[in-house]
Amino acid sequence: MNKIKVTFSDGSITTFHEEQAFVAVGFFPDDKAPGKNFPSHFETYGLWNHMHDGLTPSFLELLANSKFFFDIEEPNVYYNSQSVIKIESI
Numbered sequence: 001m002n003k004i005k006v007t008f009s010d011g012s013i014t015t016f017h018e019e020q021a022f023v024a025v026g027f028f029p030d031d032k033a034p035g036k037n038f039p040s041h042f043e044t045y046g047l048w049n050h051m052h053d054g055l056t057p058s059f060l061e062l063l064a065n066s067k068f069f070f071d072i073e074e075p076n077v078y079y080n081s082q083s084v085i086k087i088e089s090i
Helices: 056-064
Strands: 003-008 013-017 021-027 038-047 068-069 074-081 084-089
Touching: 003 056, 038 056, 056 084
Parallel strands: none
Antiparallel strands: 003 013, 003 084, 021 038, 021 068, 068 074
16 A cells, blocks of 8 residues: 655654545635634545555645645544645655
């Protein structure tokens, strides 16, 4: 099974694997409270293997379309998309 090792800006390292699914989280403006935003779950993204580039393209798609994301099997941990500093295929 293909995997990627992701390094975050706080120095933590997490491994993700092919077919792992994540929910993208973004923010919408709150019409009733100008200047405030509320979080919302967006699309679900799965990691799929590209024949030349491994899981990286599918993971980058997730990052490009979310502010935060979480693994659907571990919804108690949210990751900040902008804190990813390195992705390695393993």
